Amino acid sequence: MTDASTSHLVLIPSYNTGPKLFETVRAARLHWAPVWVVVDGSTDGTVEELRAMAADDPHLRVLELPANRGKGAAVLHGLEEAERCGFTHALTMDADGQHPADRIPQFQGVSQANPDALVLGKPVFDASAPRLRVGGRRISNWWANLETLWGGIGDSLFGFRVYPIKPLRKVMRRNPWMRRFDFDPEAAVRLCWLGVPTINVAAPVRYFKPEDGGVSHFNYVRDNALLTWMHTRLMLGFIGRLPMLTIRRVRSRSLRSSPH
Template sequence: MNALSSAATQASQTHLVLIPSYNPGESVFGTVSAARAQWSPVWVVVDGSTDGTAERLQALARDDAGLRVIVLPENQGKGAAVLHGLELAAAAGFTHALTMDSDGQHPAELIPAFMAKSQAAPAAMVLGRPVFDDSAPAVRVRGRKISNALVNLLTLWAGVGDALYGFRVYPVAQLADVMHGKRWMRRFDFDPEAAVRLCWRGVKPFNIAAPVKYLRADEGGVSHFNYLRDNVLLTWMYSRLAVGAILRLPLLFWRRVAT
């Protein structure tokens, strides 16, 4: 991890990068290196990985004060790994966390810009709005349009640019409080439900365009998305949120009118 930027060497006391990681293979090392080149501190929550990456990440952390690796004994899901990191971050005094995937899809070079926006508007959440290239599977792009339409409806068009893109800066206390009050948001349902429930709390979303790269298997790409299981999970999530939106409709409508 050479040629670190000043932001990567001068550790922030309020904002950290949080990377949940489950069996990502070699891609996680490029992701962590790229994140550390842009920011300090970077925390990786290894979510019960069995591919040997936990031990190698821990070895890297021993030689890098800006890198912390937390290892969970069993796989619990992305949301659960993020929540574990949030709880530790809050205990350490951090107020905001930028989440990014460990598989190399997210643009580490934009970390400083996202953090700067969050620092300028600490009460808000900063959401990545994905810019797709030819590597993006058409079925995934079409599916996102459905998710985005549903999230906009559930929040009365509060301004969520993308429901599923996990490159985001969250206020730690607000998100942890939301998650502690719910038994869900622990797996693939984490990103869209987090955006919806934070909007319901009045957390304003800011959107920044960010490229997303879908890596082929021969490029080190790893996907744990299961079309049947995770689409069932999302359907159940949107059904639950629809009930919550109906109950909150007067408040949501008043906020829209007030703004």
């Protein structure tokens, strides 16, 4: 792709992803411009090659954090710079090759046609998906939908999505959370609370084995504990917002059922 968007960019946070990062960046650049990578304190030497790639590509930009802060913090760093540069939307995707770069134009197109919406990827799993991970995300999805009164979150954990930057930054400025693995589900829930509409778009996802270059920093104990604490505080927030969410849901159903 040669024409660069002035409103929508691709944002890729990366922490010690190894060579898969370069495959992901090249694939993303094949389908979109501009593409930004936020290197979240990586110590695997990837930043040097990324700098070289960016030096030869005016539509690739590399942002560097001196120490690892977590996915949400890396995304926020990129969003702040993107908004400063005049961008209104960011498609986030993982650096490890799991997300389908060839779907970027589709997702960005849906966002461009619906600029107020959060465009959520809904994963389509193949045989490579670990059963424990697939089963675990069903639990998180159930809680996220309860916390929004089934407000349209097809999948709370899938990080391939297009965010409207302004409301997401507003949400993140309000609280100190959403900086690590809890970023994706909490961002979706809190944007729903803010009244941002959701659009779900199916997208395939791949899980690579270590021998195929796959890298995962997911820790079942640490990250599930983080998700448990996240849903605990979201449920507390949900209770206070329940009247407002109920009214909004009733109004939405009334509008859908009214004759045109």
